[in-house]
Amino acid sequence: MRVLITGAGGQLAQALLSVVQVATDARLNTCNTSQQLLLDMLPEITECIEVDDNVKGFVKEQLNICCQESIQSAFDEFAPDVVINCAAYNAVDNAEQKPTQAIAINEQGPKLLALECKARNIKLVHISTDFVFDGALSTAYTEQDLPSPLSVYGQSKLNGERAVAEVLGSDAMIIRTSWLYSCWGTNFVTTMQRLLATKERLAIIDDQTGSPTWCEALAVVIFKLIKQKADSEVSAASKMPAPARRNDVASHLLNNAELYHYAAAESCTWFELTKQIQKLMCAIHSSHRASLTCELEPITSEIWQSWHQARLATRPVQSALCAAKINSQLMVSEHSMLTAPWPQQLQAMLKYQALLNL
Template sequence: MRVLITGADGQLGSALRASVPTGVTASALTRADLDITDAAAVRGAVRELAPDWIVNAAAYTAVDRAEEASEQAFAVNAAGPRLLADAARHRGARLVQVSTDFVFDGQRSRPYRPEDMTAPLGIYGASKLAGEDAVRERLGMQALVVRTAWVYAAQGSNFMLTMLRLMRERERLGVVDDQVGTPTRAPGLAGAIWAMIGAGLGGTYHWTDAGVASWYDFAVAIRDEGLALGLLARAVEVDPIATADYPTPARRPAYSVLDKRTTWAALGKSAPHWREALGAELRCLARMEAETRVLAP
């Protein structure tokens, strides 16, 4: 089976590249290799590489900047997936479109199911929803939409790495405690996507790690695990604050926990608890930093 991965230099794309299953030939294209908003480039890449599946891990993920850069957000998150879906349909290939919890408004008090009504609060969520709609319209059940949330890894730009950096620089931090969701380790998400491809799934599925957390809970866990692993030299005070006390250009859902039961049933496996997954990724980061120190002149 041949698989084309777009956005292969991002945190999810990198995790997909690092976990290609036996029997799969993956062509991993970075943003520099392939601009998914370039119709001719997309057609050319799909024609040349002749994939059976395309996994679109390319995305515009700057939630706040999207409010001022809506054209760019919709180009990458909506027009790009449409072009990939057109090329996939012409090739007879299938497409994985990675989406987000931000397609929901956060007004519910129970985990969001794949079939629940969408109502994005900002440009980022609206652009990702438009991308979902574009691939479904063109490919039907040949499209696989995978919604996830709060993705992090030992590389890239994400909450875990930002918190570690700030905790090394500051004595005290305030972190929002009234936005609730589930952190998701990128390597685990990559493994789930490969499993979904292997199972031939189509339609809309949710995948995050297990459990529920606020951003404050996530930050405290990062601090505690970071201290235990020697990633932090001292304990930083982390204070819970309200969203109203930390205004941002984009509104965010207050509750965006995703219901994964359909996915777990389809794959015959569940995800680890987010705390367990966080510990695994921080251990990976600790090893990376130790190796860097050894190699340093």
């Protein structure tokens, strides 16, 4: 299978590519120490990537999802069977002041990708966000819950979902995820690591709740889903057509696109996440004992806004995602890192990062 990844400079794309490299090296028995650790923590890696799979990442300069000619050129070059769209505009606050770029990348770009995928009979995996919800629900959101974005960013991502679904129908797999972090690039965890090591005091928002999710875990889930889809189509092609079954995708998504939520189990606030980062940094990295001296202060979103002149994006107070559907469909073990609570995934990421010396 040939898999093309857009947005290859981003953290999720980097995680996808690192997982592929580990699978390749594992078959050759050439894994280094960090790769072996990742394989030990996520043994599903070798099950979801076949020996003849060809996975390639394209950065924006190679494939600009907002340009049809660029998409066509990249598809001509690589001839993918599946596209994973990791390209996104994630500057949530900036989108409030300058929405044009968010709309172009999160809404119009995915539609262009979907149109080209449809013309060439290519499957599309589109990554979306928990910010399509308003946070009014007290429990973790399922695929059946109605989206109601509070921000330009959230609305642009929801519109992107709908555009992809309308064009591709069942050839689209849309995965919403939450509070992504990794050892690649800049994200909340790597930012807090830097600040904890250099600041005496940090004020962290404590009235927004979500599900922190490790990119490498999501990467494995994506590849498992792609493999399951491919295997089921091969199986179906060799049998008589099965009776049509009811699709359980919520009615607000068009055309029977497959919709999934994936996030680590359990939830926390940004403040609670930062406390856990600090605790684990000190446990894993002896050189980071200084992080213990940084005092953490919980604050409200209202206080955080008062420290900024520009109006910040309104975020959901609770946007945890329920991954029960995708974990069940993929038959993920309850003992797997893929179903682990967020503190366990965070610890795994930090151990992996330590061996990478990042």
